[in-house]
Amino acid sequence: MPLQLHRLEALPQVDLDxxxxQLDxxxxxxxxAHIARIASKAYEIYSYRCIELFTxxxxxTGLYDRMGPSSAYQRALKLCSQRENALFLEFGTFFGTTLRKAVMDGxxxxRVIGSDLHSDFWELGHELFGTTPITFPAAFIAGDAFDSAFISARGPVTTNDADMQKVPDLQSLTSLIPLQGRISAIHASSVFHLFNEEKQVDLARAIASLLSSQSGSLIFGVQLGQEVAGVREFVRRPxxxxxxxxxxxxxxxxLWDGNVFPAGSVQVEAKLVPINLKDTGVDGSILVWSCTVL
Ligand SMILES: C[S@@+](CC[C@H](N)C(=O)[O-])C[C@H]1O[C@@H](n2cnc3c(N)ncnc32)[C@H](O)[C@@H]1O
Structure with a gap:
């Protein structure tokens, strides 16, 4: 399926701004035209629906802010400004868009890290936003979340207080293992719905192992959601x-409260926000969620 350029034409003003x-x-x-040019290059790497539709x-972050002034994103920003040496990870970062917004927001x-299976997307992100690794020196760590040589633990890891006192040399890391129990805020958008039910649990446990066990640490994200959980057809192309x-x-x-984390140790918020992409074969709702250590 070719890129749906009419979707780019209809890009909300806030995103265009x-x-x-970013591009000045x-x-x-x-x-x-610049976004479309980069999207067609990214589509060559992997033909994700979110590229076709320019989502x-x-x-x-606008979706989180619709949840109110203490939205997960706002809490993540506050935590990163108040907690000494707090780290912010975007998992499945793609072009690193949310990281760039977080840096713009303070x-x-x-102290930000992007991680993704494909480093080519991260490199295209520099092209998309007109930066270089020197002008936007965020750390990027490539790897597969399901590979135990990349994330070895599954489930919560107790934070080592001594480790929280210092920022590790993020640029030298080749896996996320040294960051287990160390990240204060983790963002994962449009990632979980790529996998079957079992793999979603495995992914949640892998990501949970990276989270600091200190109160207030949080994982948050968005993905396709529906009123009643279950398998449904997901049309990528005809x-x-x-x-x-x-x-x-x-x-x-x-899944998070009682399966990934011990019951009662986290507060999970999850809400459906309707989306209207009916002409594209994807319709329904977006699940906007957060899981916060109590
Ligand atoms: C649909 S894109 C979403 C990108 C971005 N987070 C967004 O919301 O626009 C899914 C991202 O997850 C990454 N990904 C898929 N499988 C992965 C895996 N096993 N480990 C790490 N990243 C993965 C892809 O490379 C891609 O960048």
């Missing part, structure tokens, strides 16, 4: 239809 500011460009047509260009670039397990707010809460 973010790109204009005023001409909106020029900004859109990757929608800044997810998180020190020396020739490639797959079945996906899509969570409901209830099933998602149960």
């Amino acid at each position: 973010f790109f204009k500011e 460009l005023k001409n909106e047509a020029e900004v859109k 990757f260009a929608q800044i997810k 998180v020190p670039v020396s 020739t490639d239809q797959t079945m996906r397990f899509i969570h409901s707010p209830e099933s998602w809460k149960k």
Whole structure:
């Protein structure tokens, strides 16, 4: 399926403004042409639906802010400004968009980390935002979340207080293992719904192992959701239809509170926000969620 350029034309003004500011460009047509050029390069690496539909260009933090002033994103920002040496990880970071927004919103670039299976997406992110590893020196660590040589633990890891006193040399890391129990805020958007039910649990446990066990640490994200959890058809393109397990707010809460983390040790919020992409074969709702250590 070709890129749905009409979706780029309909990109919300708030997102367009973010790109204009990042790129220091005023001409909106020029900004859109630039986004389309990078999207077609990214589509060659892997033909994700979010590239076809340009949903990757929608800044997810707006969705969290719809949850109110103490939204997960705002809490993550506060934690990173108040907790000494707090680290912010974006898992499945793609172009690193949310990290760039977090840095724009005050998180020190020396304390943000992007991680993804494909380093090519991260490199394209520099092209998308007109930066270099020198002008945007966030750490990037490539790897597969399901590979135990990349994340070895499954489930919560108790934070070592001595480790929290210092920021590790993030640029030298080749796996996330040294960061187990060390990250204060973890963001994962449009990642979980890529996998079947079992793998989603495994992924949740792997990501949970990276989280600091200090109170207030949080994992948050968005993905496709529905009222009743279950397998449903997920149309990627006419020739490639797959079945996906899509969570409901209830099933998602149960997964984190009592399965990934011991029951009662975390507070999980999960809410459905309707989306309208009916002309594209994806319709339904987005699950906006957070899991916070009590
Ligand atoms: C659909 S994209 C979403 C990107 C971005 N977070 C967003 O919201 O626009 C999914 C991302 O997860 C990454 N990913 C997929 N499988 C992964 C794995 N096993 N380990 C790490 N990252 C993975 C992909 O490379 C891709 O960047």
